[in-house]
Amino acid sequence: MERRVVEGMRTLNEIRDEIDRLSDRRAEVMRALSQGFDPTLKSEHEELEERIADLWEEQRNARAMLRFGDRDVIIQRARQEERLSRAA
Numbered sequence: 858m859e860r861r862v863v864e865g866m867r868t869l870n871e872i873r874d875e876i877d878r879l880s881d882r883r884a885e886v887m888r889a890l891s892q893g894f895d896p897t898l899k900s901e902h903e904e905l906e907e908r909i910a911d912l913w914e915e916q917r918n919a920r921a922m923l924r925f926g927d928r929d930v931i932i933q934r935a936r937q938e939e940r941l942s943r944a945a
Contacts, residue, residue: 869923872916879909 883905
């Protein structure tokens with residue numbers, strides 16, 4: 858069982874499954890658009906592209922959090938180290 862990155866955040870598998878599902882739908886929409894222009898399908902295609910890009914960003918963030926930890930904690934630690942090095 859894959860652990861959640863942060864409580865309430867989706868697992869990498871959940872994100873990947875949604876990317877796959879939306880990518881399949883995008884392929885169907887592209888095939889339909891290749892048969893002829895349809896403003897509704899064009900709009901759906903744009904929404905799918907946006908959503909897929911957002912999911913890839915979510916996946917990158919989740920991977921980074923799993924690998925390196927919470928971004929805010931890392932920044933706080935870096936600032937503390939910077940203050941210590943200036944004081945030394």
